[in-house]
Amino acid sequence: MYKLTGVTKRYTRGKETVEALRGVDLTIEDGDQLVIQGPTGGGKSTLLQMIGGLDRPTSGSVELDGVDLASISEAKLTRLRAEKIGIIFQSFNLIPTLTAQENVETALVPLGVKPAERRERAAEALRSVGLGERLTHVPTELSGGQQQRVAIARALVKKPKVLLADEPTGNLDEGTRDDIVGLLEGLWHEYGLTFIMVTHDSSIARRAPRLATIKAGQISLTEQGGARRATPGPSAQAPEQQQYAQQFGAAQGY
Template sequence: MTTTAEPVYRLSGVTRTYTQKDRVVRALTGIDVEIAPGEFVTIQGPTGGGKSTLLQLLGALDRPTGGSLTLGGTELATASDAELTRLRAEEIGFVFQGFNLIPTLTAAENVDMALETTRLDRAERQGRVDEALAHVGLADRGGHLPSELSGGQQQRVAIARAIVKRPKVLLADEPTGNLDESMRDEILVLLERLCAEGLTLIVVTHDSAVARRASRRLRLAKGVVTDITA
């Protein structure tokens, strides 16, 4: 008998509104989407269309105003703050356009920062860091400061920092936005490999070359999903 894996994310009627002075801003309106384990999904759309808001909700950094949003069966709208903190620490990795590395720390120390809240001992943490850096092709760069690395290498360190926790999901906001075409393609190949290994990958991007590599593309405009392309 064939079984279908449960979605990593299930969004049903998700809305997010904000109050600005005397007016209500509808950032998201009635989002209905399911994302499967190991899927590579991109989110595109005009500025102000709701992309960042959606990514924040998926990352358990914010809560929906209405509807249901589950991650692995946990309802994020009603989960406790402690549970959301646990999900961010254990099940969700984040990668950003600006790398966000601490300039005074080495690559290995930057990656290790993601394990600060864990109960792993020093040896286990070092093993995880070494493994993550090797996984992104930087086994020999752990002792280098960010200033001693290229832009592509810095983004690889940022990805290592995200995956060192062994999350289920990697959320990326314009991860190739600061890279030239060659470095962009290197990062995309790395992300695709991680996805092929089972990591669920969700990427906000303005770059159509990035979106074309995804298994599914969502387009957001005025807080509504206007198109889903497989």
């Protein structure tokens, strides 16, 4: 469970101090899905970075299961990211020289997983997102949607507790966007992940059971109905999405 209390983040840009977050209080239960929306520069990506342990607040605390990410050592924070948090980026952020399988393996390297097991788990993760035939392709040989699937496989291969997505459909066309969102929602719903997604896309934001809107560093929450918390098990997803979820789940042992 996440508990953010009075989280403030200030940046200094030249002589100017920018307050990206202003005393944000937020609780996210295990298995919750939360979509964060807001205008550019409103602080949504900064909030995601605090939640993901990628940055520390200027003041306030960010607790994950009782551990304050703002005050633990850099080494412990790095380890926590490696074990518990999966992150998906808008620009996919794949290593351009590595194959799809090797890119997925990079998430297992800090966990000390042996090479043979690493390869096997990465291949399974890729098969579960529909890229079983693309294991040896480098990113430039894949479409945008396929690259994001590789990134999803990389985020989930380590069986994280939390899945963070920073505008995961920002660089995708409409059709691919729906596929990816459907895949992510299916994975969240089926396997009980805590799923937090930043988006500026209102159509995606409307689908979320819980919406956090950030403006000028301040947050407001809206309950939009629907299942707020993931309930593991088959759901009324599109057949294609169900297939991905089933394959992925089998591979991950969820």
